[in-house]
């Protein structure tokens with residue numbers, strides 16, 4: 001596995017060295033894992049979709065449970081501390097290779113904003129064919145983290161995230177989410193973002209990201 005430093009150049013061209021100065025906050029670096037990582041993650045996503053959508057006979061469920069337990073036993077010896085797994089650090093993969101994140105691709109990443117595109121899948125179903133309402137704040141919150149970083153701000157945490165649901169968010173449909181920094185006031189970064197299907201607004205979001213003080217977790 002090769003490691004490379006993520007681009008942490010700020011808007012003013014200075015490096016965001018504050019990243020180093022928050023005791024205990026792990027440093028995340030982009031990685032390019034071996035070719036099977038993408039296959040593994042996509043296979044796990046398919047399993048997640050299936051786990052929430054099948055109604056199989058008992059013997060089939062028993063067989064699946066046996067195999068899942070065997071797979072867990074294979075992987076358990078390789079658990080590493082936060083920030084060391086390729087999950088969440090593989091920039092070129094959907095959701096950066098993390099199962100927690102919806103499988104979306106970053107299309108634009110810079111001080112003027114971040115955009116990503118993708119689809120919600122069966123795993124993200126809320127009801128009546130729509131994405132679960134809780135998946136949208138997840139998508140927005142992750143975007144906010146990327147926007148604050150792309151803007152060159154120091155490590156910040158979400159103080160609030162206000163989501164307006166404007167229209168039903170469909171599954172298995174290409175969507176985009178895009179946002180940018182509106183203004184900075186001291187430690188506060190105010191950001192807005194929109195989730196769209198084509199030109200149709202599905203949801204919009206306003207967030208306050210607060211720069212962490214030294215020692216804040």
Ligand SMILES: CCCCCCCC(=O)SCCNC(=O)CCNC(=O)[C@H](O)C(C)(C)COP(=O)(O)OP(=O)(O)OC[C@H]1O[C@@H](n2cnc3c(N)ncnc32)[C@H](O)[C@@H]1OP(=O)(O)O
Pocket residue numbers: 028141144145155156157158159160188208210212213216
């Ligand atoms: C690797 C990169 C990781 C990126 C993270 C991605 C984003 C995330 O999902 S983070 C996880 C979700 N967020 C959290 O868990 C945060 C939990 N909360 C906290 O840790 C703290 O409340 C924290 C750090 C946000 C603020 O605490 P603290 O530093 O004590 O701030 P505090 O002094 O109360 O407030 C500072 C200012 O912000 C304002 N403020 C704080 N919270 C809010 C709020 N919810 N709404 C409005 N204003 C607020 C205060 O009024 C104050 O304003 P002013 O200076 O004008 O008086």
